[in-house]
Amino acid sequence: xxxxxxxxxxxxxxxxxxxxxxxxxxxxxxxxxxxxxxxxxxxxxxxxxxxxxxxxxxxxxxxxxxxxxxxxxxxxxxxxxxxxxxxxxxxxxxxxxxxxxxxxxxxxxxxxxxxxxxxxxxxxxxxxxxxxxxxxxxxxxxxxxxxxxxxxxxxxxxxxxxxxxxxxxxxxxxxxxxxxxxxxxxxxxxxxxxxxxxxxxxxxxxxxxxxxxxxxxxxxxxxxxxxxxxxxxxxxxxxxxxxxxxxxxxxxxxxxxxxxxxxxxxxxxxxxxxxxxxxxxxxxxxxxxxxxxxxxxxxxxxxxxxxxxxxxxxxxxxxxxxxxxxxxxxxxxxxxxxxxx
Amino acid sequence: xxxxxxxxxxxxxxxxxxxxxxxxxxxxxxxxxxxxxxxxxxxxxxxxxxxxxxxxxxxxxxxxxxxxxxxxxxxxxxxxxxxxxxxxxxxxxxxxxxxxxxxxxxxxxxxxxxxxxxxxxxxxxxxxxxxxxxxxxxxxxxxxxxxxxxxxxxxxxxxxxxxxxxxxxxxxxxxxxxxxxxxxxxxxxxxxxxxxxxxxxxxxxxxxxxxxxxxxxxxxxxxxxxxxxxxxxxxxxxxxxxxxxxxxxxxxxxxxxxxxxxxxxxxxxxxxxxxxxxxxxxxxxxxxxxxxxxxxxxxxxxxxxxxxxxxxxxxxxxxxxxxxxxxxxxxxxxxxxxxxx
Numbered sequence: 001x002x003x004x005x006x007x008x009x010x011x012x013x014x015x016x017x018x019x020x021x022x023x024x025x026x027x028x029x030x031x032x033x034x035x036x037x038x039x040x041x042x043x044x045x046x047x048x049x050x051x052x053x054x055x056x057x058x059x060x061x062x063x064x065x066x067x068x069x070x071x072x073x074x075x076x077x078x079x080x081x082x083x084x085x086x087x088x089x090x091x092x093x094x095x096x097x098x099x100x101x102x103x104x105x106x107x108x109x110x111x112x113x114x115x116x117x118x119x120x121x122x123x124x125x126x127x128x129x130x131x132x133x134x135x136x137x138x139x140x141x142x143x144x145x146x147x148x149x150x151x152x153x154x155x156x157x158x159x160x161x162x163x164x165x166x167x168x169x170x171x172x173x174x175x176x177x178x179x180x181x182x183x184x185x186x187x188x189x190x191x192x193x194x195x196x197x198x199x200x201x202x203x204x205x206x207x208x209x210x211x212x213x214x215x216x217x218x219x220x221x222x223x224x225x226x227x228x229x230x231x232x233x234x235x236x237x238x239x240x241x242x243x244x245x246x247x248x249x250x251x252x253x254x255x256x257x258x259x260x261x262x263x264x265x266x267x268x269x270x271x272x273x274x275x276x277x278x279x280x281x282x283x284x285x286x287x288x289x290x291x292x293x294x295x296x297x298x299x300x301x302x303x304x305x306x307x308x309x310x311x312x313x314x315x316x317x318x319x320x321x322x323x324x325x326x327x328x329x330x331x332x333x334x335x336x337x338x339x340x341x
Numbered sequence: 342x343x344x345x346x347x348x349x350x351x352x353x354x355x356x357x358x359x360x361x362x363x364x365x366x367x368x369x370x371x372x373x374x375x376x377x378x379x380x381x382x383x384x385x386x387x388x389x390x391x392x393x394x395x396x397x398x399x400x401x402x403x404x405x406x407x408x409x410x411x412x413x414x415x416x417x418x419x420x421x422x423x424x425x426x427x428x429x430x431x432x433x434x435x436x437x438x439x440x441x442x443x444x445x446x447x448x449x450x451x452x453x454x455x456x457x458x459x460x461x462x463x464x465x466x467x468x469x470x471x472x473x474x475x476x477x478x479x480x481x482x483x484x485x486x487x488x489x490x491x492x493x494x495x496x497x498x499x500x501x502x503x504x505x506x507x508x509x510x511x512x513x514x515x516x517x518x519x520x521x522x523x524x525x526x527x528x529x530x531x532x533x534x535x536x537x538x539x540x541x542x543x544x545x546x547x548x549x550x551x552x553x554x555x556x557x558x559x560x561x562x563x564x565x566x567x568x569x570x571x572x573x574x575x576x577x578x579x580x581x582x583x584x585x586x587x588x589x590x591x592x593x594x595x596x597x598x599x600x601x602x603x604x605x606x607x608x609x610x611x612x613x614x615x616x617x618x619x620x621x622x623x624x625x626x627x628x629x630x631x632x633x634x635x636x637x638x639x640x641x642x643x644x645x646x647x648x649x650x651x652x653x654x655x656x657x658x659x660x661x662x663x664x665x666x667x668x669x670x671x672x673x674x675x676x677x678x679x680x681x682x
Binding site: 076080083087089096097255256262263265284285 | 436440562563629
């Protein structure tokens with residue numbers, strides 16, 4: 001693809017401006033009046049100079065970049081979120097520079113510094129490690145999804161309501177003891193922690209026997225499977241003959257439990273009901289389609305882009321130096337019944 | 342994060358050059374001698390000007406961007422490849438602008454045009470739609486992975502060898518009839534098609550009864566499951582009592598077959614052996630850990646980056662205008678025995 005860029009002289013000839021003005025346009029755009037910038041910009045398009053986005057960035061201050069930092073790519077929830085962001089290109093034209101941090105805080109700071117140096121117009125944070133107070137100090141439009149969000153705008157699933165729906169479904173299916181598995185040690189302010197609150201709320205309303213189990217930072221998938229096997233042993237021993245309803249805080253955990261039961265019994269035993277959370281592709285790929293609380297990824301992402309674009313627009317307002325308050329939006333989850341409740 | 346950029350005057354004072362020279366450095370770097378560029382570049386770092394990457398791009402012609410186009414994110418193979426590319430940041434410092442094309446050829450052309458306009462230093466193509474002949478005409482360093490690659494450099498798994506290993510494993514496990522499921526209608530030149538060749542080669546060597554089944558462009562996961570159920574019916578009816586060995590061209594298909602059998606029989610029947618391909622996370626998450634032919638994603642990506650960086654370096658050589666021949670590298674797959682063979 002030959003680079004057929006016009007020279008400064010060509011642009012000067014076309015517009016009638018001096019070469020110095022053209023140079024200033026690229027170099028110190030703010031020193032050229034808006035009217036003249038428009039003329040030069042038009043000339044560039046006519047002269048087929050426009051394919052050089054780097055020059056455009058300098059000229060207009062718009063990189064059309066958004067940076068995204070995901071904690072990892074092995075949880076399908078993050079893949080689906082990322083995919084949905086990439087699809088917004090058609091609507092907004094933003095390009096995404098993507099980093100996967102593996103939960104390493106120092107790496108994340110380095111990534112953010114890189115992204116800021118490229119003048120990204122906004123940041124999307126899915127990773128949890130850097131506190132929102134620090135993120136808010138970077139002075140760049142930013143939106144968090146399903147993470148601690150005290151000082152930044154965010155979009156989250158209504159986790160309390162989703163958990164309550166899942167728990168009610170298990171009650172209504174005639175379960176006599178309700179169990180919840182969640183990850184231990186997570187910051188109390190993370191949205192996923194509210195799933196425990198929703199579970200406990202319904203258990204107390206219905207006055208039903210219940211227990212919350214937690215698992216730790218298991219180092220890999222095999223360790224996690226082993227931890228779940230011990231937990232299933234415990235459940236089978238403690239409540240033999242009871243109709244057991246198990247609400248798992250992710251489809252991944254629900255899938256491990258279901259696999260464990262199939263290996264033991266060749267089926268989901270009739271006295272065992274399971275529901276997951278996320279509505280990820282794993283819920284379909286499981287040995288039985290999992291019942292799950294679906295996070296509406298398309299709406300989470302639409303709403304996040306909407307917040308981000310509003311913030312970007314605000315920055316562009318002249319004399320708009322006041323920092324606006326963080327905005328928090330909540331997306332309703334959708335109960336999806338598979339074959340496990 | 343306050344932008345504490347130095348002014349042209351500051352840089353001129355520090356270096357002893359005129360402001361015009363500083364301006365030329367940003368504006369037309371080729372008009373400044375390399376020695377002087379080095380001096381100015383050093384001054385920028387001292388004066389903390391370096392955080393403005395956009396200026397650096399203009400000054401040095403290095404965007405440090407690589408564009409990646411994946412066909413989709415719902416196949417975990419692509420997620421794992423993408424994740425591995427993002428991790429190469431530590432080694433190479435390249436940032437990745439990512440697009441997901443959903444197999445739409447026109448979208449892909451638009452993405453590539455965007456990427457070229459940002460002066461990406463290289464392209465990684467995982468999607469299949471645009472022929473390599475066209476890709477090679479863009480004149481940008483490019484590497485394909487597991488796609489048609491006649492006119493571009495590429496890295497592929499040794500699919501023939503992987504399929505042969507899988508088929509031999511089924512033979513050695515005492516299977517009396519060998520079956521292979523692959524996707525129909527794929528271009529004969531796609532690397533995955535060679536899995537059929539590897540399967541047939543071993544079946545003929547061992548002189549064993551065999552058949553190849555194909556499935557079409559099923560529109561979604563449910564359709565694919567239904568297609569596989571019909572196929573399993575067919576297999577059970579045609580070879581009752583035979584010890585059946587099934588080699589699937591992906592872990593996703595192997596997982597669907599295994600789930601189907603578990604729903605019918607509560608177990609993997611003793612006369613049924615299954616092996617998948619990819620070594621994706623799904624192989625672990627299946628109701629029984631799947632035997633599979635693992636594509637070594639880390640080596641595929643290392644090798645792809647190595648090829649890309651070589652091409653980028655070649656471009657930088659002055660007077661190196663000759664286009665080098667495409668280089669094709671092959672990565673050995675690794676047989677991983679789970680619980681299904």
